[in-house]
Amino acid sequence: MLEIALLLLIITSIAAIQTRYMRQAVIYLGLFSLAISFVYLLYSAPDVALAEAIIGSTISTILYIVALQKYKIYTIYYKLQSTELDEHATMSLHKQQLIKSLEKFCSKQELETQIIYSTEDIKFIMEQHQYALILEEKENTLVIYAHPENYKFDALKSFLEIEVHPRYHYEFVKVEEDIL
Amino acid sequence: MNDHSQLLNRTMGIIYPFVILFGIYIVLNGHISPGGGFQGGAVLSSVFIAKYLSQPIMFLDLYRIQTIEKYALLSLLILATLFITLNVYQLFVHSLVYYMVLANIIIGLKVACGMTIIFYRFAFYESR
Numbered sequence: 001m002l003e004i005a006l007l008l009l010i011i012t013s014i015a016a017i018q019t020r021y022m023r024q025a026v027i028y029l030g031l032f033s034l035a036i037s038f039v040y041l042l043y044s045a046p047d048v049a050l051a052e053a054i055i056g057s058t059i060s061t062i063l064y065i066v067a068l069q070k071y072k073i074y075t076i077y078y079k080l081q082s083t084e085l086d087e088h089a090t091m092s093l094h095k096q097q098l099i100k101s102l103e104k105f106c107s108k109q110e111l112e113t114q115i116i117y118s119t120e121d122i123k124f125i126m127e128q129h130q131y132a133l134i135l136e137e138k139e140n141t142l143v144i145y146a147h148p149e150n151y152k153f154d155a156l157k158s159f160l161e162i163e164v165h166p167r168y169h170y171e172f173v174k175v176e177e178d179i180l
Numbered sequence: 181m182n183d184h185s186q187l188l189n190r191t192m193g194i195i196y197p198f199v200i201l202f203g204i205y206i207v208l209n210g211h212i213s214p215g216g217g218f219q220g221g222a223v224l225s226s227v228f229i230a231k232y233l234s235q236p237i238m239f240l241d242l243y244r245i246q247t248i249e250k251y252a253l254l255s256l257l258i259l260a261t262l263f264i265t266l267n268v269y270q271l272f273v274h275s276l277v278y279y280m281v282l283a284n285i286i287i288g289l290k291v292a293c294g295m296t297i298i299f300y301r302f303a304f305y306e307s308r
Contacts, residue, residue, distance in 0.1 A: 046214035047214050047215065047216065047219070049214075050206070050214055050215055050219045051218065051219050051222070054219055054222045054223055054226065055222055058226050058229075059222065059225070059226055059229060059295065059299070062229050062230070062232075062233065062299075063299065063302065066232075066299075066302065066303050067302075
């Protein structure tokens with residue numbers, strides 16, 4: 001029994017480090033606390049086990065989750081043609097790749113991604129909505145509009161130049177304040 | 181937590197009294213079984229913390245809770261000092277048990293208040 005619990009400790013701790021998403025890491029940490037409180041119990045220290053189970057796997061898990069709630073959400077608008085937004089239309093492969101790499105960028109920067117597909121006009125989106133990035137495809141170039149207060153924009157530029165998508169040429173546009 | 185989950189609300193409503201009972205049990209039996217003031221207080225404060233998950237509303241007067249916590253610390257110090265200086269344990273047979281239960285209750289109150297304050301302070305006032 002003890003060996004199983006000790007193995008579980010190793011597995012959960014490695015999983016908590018290796019996972020890409022913070023929420024999963026928090027859950028793995030809670031599992032780790034539960035397992036280690038069981039180990040304390042088997043080493044006949046029930047007092048410590050009780051304290052660890054309560055504080056480690058309840059209170060600190062909730063604290064971490066609430067802290068994650070205070071994160072900023074990175075909102076990306078993806079402008080599509082109205083024919084592409086049909087029910088039966090499937091996303092083309094290069095688009096999926098692009099979105100996947102954007103999500104990778106966001107999880108590297110510890111941001112929550114929120115991708116919104118819309119057919120609205122770009123000016124309208126800029127005026128009406130809270131956004132961080134707006135993507136628009138024009139033939140072979142992908143135009144990326146960034147909000148003037150978007151301080152991750154330079155990091156995004158260098159990230160996209162490493163992750164080459166053969167279909168696209170990038171054009172970066174930083175929206176000026178007075179357009180809004 | 182912006183979405184009010186019906187499932188979470190109902191479940192928490194059923195679970196509250198049991199968690200509170202468990203906390204009181206841990207505090208009161210601290211001197212003969214595993215547990216004690218600290219663990220019981222943490223369980224009691226986890227009631228308030230779990231309430232935040234189902235209904236994120238500020239319903240506590242943090243200042244009043246802080247006052248209670250300070251008085252608990254003061255009374256704990258007074259209790260320990262009196263117990264040592266007055267030789268109370270010679271007065272009657274079970275005085276040691278009464279002393280430990282009383283001290284556990286005060287510690288449990290203090291820990292519950294302190295953890296609740298820490299959590300609500302963090303959840304409602306601290307932000308980037």
